[in-house]
Amino acid sequence: MTDSPFPQTSFILTLSCADQPGIVHAVAGALVNAGCNITESQQYGSPDTGTFFMRVAMSTAAARTALEAQLAPVATAFGMTWALHDDGAPARTLILASKAAHCLNDLLFQQRSGTLPIEIPAIVSNHTELADLAAFYGIPFHHIPVTPDTREAAEDALRAVIAEHNIELVVLARYMQILSDGLCSELVGRAINIHHSFLPSFKGARPYHQAHTRGVKLIGATAHYVTPALDEGPIIEQEVIRVDHARSAEQFVAIGRDVEGRTLTQAVQWHAEHRVLLDGGRTIVFN
Numbered sequence: 001m002t003d004s005p006f007p008q009t010s011f012i013l014t015l016s017c018a019d020q021p022g023i024v025h026a027v028a029g030a031l032v033n034a035g036c037n038i039t040e041s042q043q044y045g046s047p048d049t050g051t052f053f054m055r056v057a058m059s060t061a062a063a064r065t066a067l068e069a070q071l072a073p074v075a076t077a078f079g080m081t082w083a084l085h086d087d088g089a090p091a092r093t094l095i096l097a098s099k100a101a102h103c104l105n106d107l108l109f110q111q112r113s114g115t116l117p118i119e120i121p122a123i124v125s126n127h128t129e130l131a132d133l134a135a136f137y138g139i140p141f142h143h144i145p146v147t148p149d150t151r152e153a154a155e156d157a158l159r160a161v162i163a164e165h166n167i168e169l170v171v172l173a174r175y176m177q178i179l180s181d182g183l184c185s186e187l188v189g190r191a192i193n194i195h196h197s198f199l200p201s202f203k204g205a206r207p208y209h210q211a212h213t214r215g216v217k218l219i220g221a222t223a224h225y226v227t228p229a230l231d232e233g234p235i236i237e238q239e240v241i242r243v244d245h246a247r248s249a250e251q252f253v254a255i256g257r258d259v260e261g262r263t264l265t266q267a268v269q270w271h272a273e274h275r276v277l278l279d280g281g282r283t284i285v286f287n
């Protein structure tokens, strides 16, 4: 910690640009010029895409505008896509769920416990079963039923909740409705889904029954960004657990619940801490 007499503010810088020599040196120089103390720094050059990625945590007595003034010319010189985030600012998160409670419950508990840097202004569901859980945590619950005839109106109602609460992140916590291409394009890189299989295996509905029929020895869960193509989005986190011949498909469902909850909550935490950057159809995770 610098022994500056002035109050320190913490920021997270994330950036990407075409990989080339001198990026780290230039960024570090700009941060020093802004009186920053770098507390954490990670970078990666992707050989496949030729793109360079960086995440830097820092503290400074300088104002955000002074920091941005130092960074802007460097960003221009290297053609960077960059963002400066307030470190620790909770991500305004809308949770979508259907009937299964376990993933929603894990997110609510971890948020209330202070381990998940998000705030949850609202919960949306296409069913009513989870209204009591939302009430238990004192969070407004919006029941938006979805049928083939009402899908568009339902999505417009969802957009209204997103706008009303200035939502930054949408989490699909076992939300069993397919989002339209239009909504997916509006939520690129800020909608995370939990799929209850070890992708790319067993996409779509009833993955545990697909896995049981196949006779797998490991089942798992995958947290990924939502894209129009079902269960094809960039993967953020995955976890697996061993099963055996003696387990029924219903037991797979039960065994998978904790894995799903942990996997989704971890992915949401990394996203909210600005540790996940998109590299085409893949992610870079600075954890």
Ligand SMILES: Nc1nc2c(c(=O)[nH]1)N[C@@H](CN(C=O)c1ccc(C(=O)N[C@@H](CCC(=O)O)C(=O)O)cc1)CN2
Binding pocket: 172, 175, 176, 177, 178, 179, 180, 181, 184, 193, 194, 195, 196, 204, 205, 226, 227, 228, 229, 230, 231, 232, 233
């Ligand atoms: N555009 C996307 N939307 C959603 C995705 C996604 O990857 N892209 N993931 C799903 C979650 N999911 C699996 O993880 C999933 C959800 C629903 C279905 C499905 O077939 N739903 C049927 C209706 C089922 C019902 O009403 O119970 C449907 O929507 O017609 C498959 C996979 C969330 N959305």
